[in-house]
Amino acid sequence: MTTDTPAHARIALVMIARNEARCIRRAIDSLRPHVDDCLVLDTGSDDATPTLARAAGARVEAFGWVDDFSAARNAALDLAPADWHLVVDADEWLVRGASCLATLRRQAPTFVGQVCVDSQQDGDAGNVPSWISRVLPAGVRYAGRIHEQPVHALPVRRLDLVLGHDGYQGEALARKAGRNARLLDQALSAEPEDAYLWYQSGKDHDVYGRWPEAVAAFDQARQRPGHEAWRHDLVVRHLHALKCLGHHSQAMQLAEAELARWSDSPDFFFALGDLLLDWAAQAPERAAELVPMIEAAWQRCLAIGERPDLEGAVAGRGSHLAERNLALLHQLLG
Secondary structure, eight states: OOOSOOSSOOEEEEEEESSOTTTHHHHHHHHGGGOSEEEEEESSOOSSHHHHHHHTTOEEEEOOOOSOHHHHHHHHHHTSOOSEEEEOOTTEEEEEOHHHHHHHTTSOSOSEEEEEEEEOOSTTSOOEEEEEEEEEETTOEEEOSSSOEEEOOSOEEEEEEEEEEOTTSHHHHHHTTTHHHHHHHHHHHHOTTOHHHHHHHHHHHHHTTOHHHHHHHHHHHHTSSOOGGGHHHHHHHHHHHHHHHTOHHHHHHHHHHHTTTTTTOHHHHHHHHHHHHHHHHHOGGGHHHHHHHHHHHHHHHHHHOOOTTSTTOOTTTTTHHHHHHHHHHHHHHO
16 A cells, blocks of 8 residues: 555545446436546446446446445455545435545545545434545455445544435335345354444344334344444434333433433434433323423433534434424423
């Protein structure tokens, strides 16, 4: 891996895709003007994905899918030699960051860059921004069958580069149902002590409303070391899944145990207010006790404000979503 600053560092857009005719041209069109090369590795499409990718200016190669995202990612990286690799999925697009990419051309590839992937949710649930390592120096490769991660010992920098993402919406989400769960089960069979895999399994169950499985997976993740980087999202999702099962007392025990750690998280207090509201609805005799706590939780969200730096933070929980819930609560109470 070179450490000298090149006169003009080359940037390659690298993507794996399968049956992404809906969106692949949007992704490539948004980024093609800002990179030197664009490689799409098709993993078995039977729609117009390869044709649309070529029409947008990408080189398209084929790869036989082997139930391993790292294998596909690494094969794509091997086919796109460059100083920097910008790894993007077909259901993403450039929102902001053209100037950041231009700056990369004058920088030595000695660090890994994190970009903000802003995921749209259905309805008014709010966007979920996540910082993900997607700008990789030449030579960095992935490991992991699913929810793969780049393996390196380099410093990590957050870059002023934002990607939109709509893969968690409607039909796009439905198309993925079961795929990730199957791969996660395979990965956990091989690495049952991996807390990150348990966390990702819980997330997958949570997204598709499989609450008992979600709670069981989150319990497994919390029992194992190595979850500090994504503990915030784990706790908030765990509270939500417990609420959906009606396990209010168990959820409150979790909230009390984590309160000191997340005293400045609007997402934590938003989930707490949601939990308490559901409890009050299920146990009206406790409403007089719970309603002031519900109000205080959502007021705390507003006092904290937005915290997009927290892993799994949802935009609006420190502002308009909490305001909406408070308004509905006050209307309900007259």
